[in-house]
């Protein structure tokens with residue numbers, strides 16, 4: 627694999643110091659954000675989506691108001707990668723714009739997001755769905771028939787408070803009927819998603835955006851594989867794979883079926899292993915963790931609420947890291963874009 631492309635564009639302005647280890651959410655700022663959005667005269671009476679996104683981003687620049695949204699400065703050429711079904715690094719771009727581009731292309735009709743927070747990414751990515759698929763917008767009820775023509779964006783969020791903020795922001799953006807937020811812990815939510823939403827089987831999501839609790843990424847992907855929510859043709863975009871980093875997840879999506887099968891023969895870990903660090907050198911991020919799943923993938927975090935995914939080791943991914951920045955701290959970060967290519971028969 628080629629080393630990660632060095633970004634030639636300037637990093638975005640730095641509005642906040644790095645937030646790791648400090649209080650950066652859940653201190654009332656999310657409720658304050660909703661009140662603020664609802665008070666802005668320019669956001670009343672169907673302002674469209676961009677003014678709402680801009681207002682959220684502006685709010686996040688204030689003191690103690692950092693927001694853990696994806697922002698619009700991460701990633702590179704994702705639309706192109708996916709359209710070609712052949713991921714390769716091709717320079718830096720804006721992840722928000724690119725994922726929106728995938729949806730605009732009409733390829734992405736059903737999108738699943740893990741981690742709504744205040745709704746920034748949901749607004750950004752779902753806003754094209756009503757124009758492209760006016761007759762098939764979720765959450766019109768499914769009958770459970772796989773031939774139904776549906777489009778929509780389902781977002782899972784653990785916090786009722788954040789979900790309320792996201793719903794309020796989505797209402798202002800005119801997307802209240804397009805994005806369905808399901809509250810609760812992601813792992814049991816995924817296990818029960820078909821039942822909860824009466825989704826037909828087989829039915830996969832066209833895109834999954836993973837952006838919630840970092841130690842849950844791998845286990846939740848395995849649960850989605852088992853449930854058939856992720857299947858050949860699904861594109862998985864996982865945020866924050868550099869900052870704070872997620873070596874176990876990268877090692878899983880970059881592993882071959884044979885490597886994953888070998889790992890499954892080993893018993894699950896009973897205690898949490900030490901966390902594997904990211905490589906110190908940015909040039910190694912793109913090529914690291916290709917030797918098979920790390921031991922940490924045998925550990926199920928407590929936050930998965932007792933739901934352990936074994937995954938489907940036969941699924942083959944083509945996986946690529948897409949660089950960018952945190953929207954407020956200017957720190958380097960990246961998304962991992964993994965295209966599920968096929969199921970290998972052994």
Ligand SMILES: C[S@@+](CC[C@H](N)C(=O)[O-])C[C@H]1O[C@@H](n2cnc3c(N)ncnc32)[C@H](O)[C@@H]1O
Nearest residue numbers: 695696741743746747783784811812837838839
């Ligand atoms: C980084 S934020 C999501 C940002 C959002 N995707 C955006 O870009 O605008 C992570 C979110 O995941 C949520 N979260 C954490 N653990 C979760 C879990 N187990 N299940 C569902 N959501 C969870 C947090 O409450 C938080 O709102």
